[in-house]
Amino acid sequence: MITQWIRIPLERPVGFSIKTLTHREHILVRIQSDQGIEGVGFCLQDISGRAAKAAMDDLLVPMLLGEDPRNINKIWExxxxxxxxAGxxxxxxxxxxxxxxxxWDHQAKLAGMPLYKLLGAYRxxxxxYASGGYYYEGLEVFTKLEQEIQGYMDQGFRAVKIKVGRLDPVQEAKRVKLVRDLIGPDVKLMIDANQAYLDVNECIELCKRVEEYDITFFEEPLPIDMMEAYVRLRKQTSIPLATGEVGATRWxxxxxxxxxxxxxxxxxxxxxxxxxEWLKIxxxxxxxxxxxxxxxxxxVHVHLGCATREVAILEKFIGTDVKNFDLIINSPMQVTPRGTLVPPEGPGLGIEWNEQAIRKYLVDEKVMAYDSVPKGV
Structure with a gap:
């Protein structure tokens, strides 16, 4: 088993409502079986890659050594x-x-099929949707946003999402209006505050200013911990609400x-x-x-979306200005002319890793040997 901590610098600082990013960090874990099959998993870890890797190496990996990797439910529990x-x-x-x-990547590879097929494909x-509208330091807010959104339209996107919450409600409403005017009435528009608002009344003010622009959903207007505040906000706005990107477990x-x-x-x-756990949720x-x-x-979500009817839409970043995980992947996934994502037909997740790039961005690596991986796996 191999665990890897990688840090990939962004080309320039990019911000959302409460934070400015200069790099992206991920933890990779590679689980090998005695048939030479390798399952690879990953998680985004911008704040504390070291802590996540320590949790993996010191607490979780020792529980896997010698286990049958097919016993996924047993291992998870x-x-x-x-x-x-510990958390x-x-x-x-x-x-x-x-x-x-x-x-799960290993399981699907063992079965010789894409993960979404293993899970029982629905489609x-x-x-x-094109995810963007971030705040770039040193660039004029409205000009950069206009150029970016026009690029999405030129690529044929039928849905876009932009950030809100860093500027005052008047300025944010101007940004939302700019985007709606650019994309027209038939393209879906979402906004995302990344949990910026701690005051429900302040958030209501923004909602009132942008309701007329037909928002498909308002993502993370409030911290996820403030569940009752979400209920209050939902009663005060016609904009559908969304959250859960930092949500933990079915409970x-x-x-x-x-x-x-x-x-x-x-x-x-x-x-x-x-x-x-995603499937239980x-x-x-x-x-x-x-x-x-x-x-x-x-x-990973393209497979889950193809196996699950309830998934309405997936998030997609274009280029590597914000989400630069594609820099360690050969042949990154592309959007179809229909504005959709299609899962790879290779076994497992179907990801082809760029090992040279992984070595370039590697911060720390640990290799742990199995002594008792079940034979025939």
Whole structure:
């Protein structure tokens, strides 16, 4: 088993409402079996790659050594319940998520089929939206936004999302109006505040200023911890609400759904507990008629979206200005002329890793040997 911590610098600083990014960090985990099959999992870890890798190396990986990698449910339960005092969310759960994704990648490769086929395909492609509208230091806010959105339209996107929450409500409303005027009435428009608003009344002010621009959903207007505040906000605005990219496990999402706080949930398999937990969350959403719009890593979510009817749309970044994970992948996924993403037909996740690039951005690596991997696996 190999764990790798990589840090990929961004070409220039890029910001959203509460933070400016200069790089992206990920943890990779590679699980090998005695047939030479390797399952690879990953998680985004901008804040503390070192902590997530330590949680993986010191707490979780020792629980896997000698286990049959096909016993995914058994392994998940053991990793989660044996570490609840160390953390049921955050760094440890992100590390657990990466391991679970690696196990499912291995399972599908063992079966010789794409992950979405192994899970029971519902469709062959999923709609996606262009995710952008970030704040770039040193660039004029409105000019940069106009150029970016026009680029998405030229590429044929039928849905876009922009950031809000860094500027005052008047300025943010001007940005939203600019985008709506550019894309016209038939293209979907979403906004994302990255949990910027701590005051429901302030958030209501922004909602009132942008409601006329037909917003498909308002993502993370408030911190996910403020569930009752979401309920209050939902009563005060006609804009559908979404959150969940930092949500943890089925239990947190169950409470969000139970309180009637949301119209869309956004579980991220690299953070919520892996493929195993994502599927449980999707089942909760299905039972309550809640729509799913997964966050970020389309390389795994395209498979989950193709296996799950409740997924309405996937997030897609163009280029590597913000999401530069594509720099360590050969043949990154492209958007179809229909504005959809199609999962690779290779076994597992179908990702071809650029090993030279991984070595270039590698911060730390640890190799752990199995002594008792079950034979025939």
């Amino acid at each position: 053991n990793m989660y319940w044996q570490t609840v005092r 049921r969310r955050g760094n440890l759960l992100h590390a657990l998520s990466a391991i679970d994704i690696a196990l 062959e492609e999923v709609p996606c 947190e999402f169950q409470e969000l759904i139970r309180q009637g706080a949301l119209d869309y949930i956004q579980p991220d398999a690299t953070m919520c507990g892996g493929v195993s 999707a089942a909760l959403a299905s039972a309550q008629g809640v729509t799913i719009a997964p966050h970020y890593h389309w390389d």
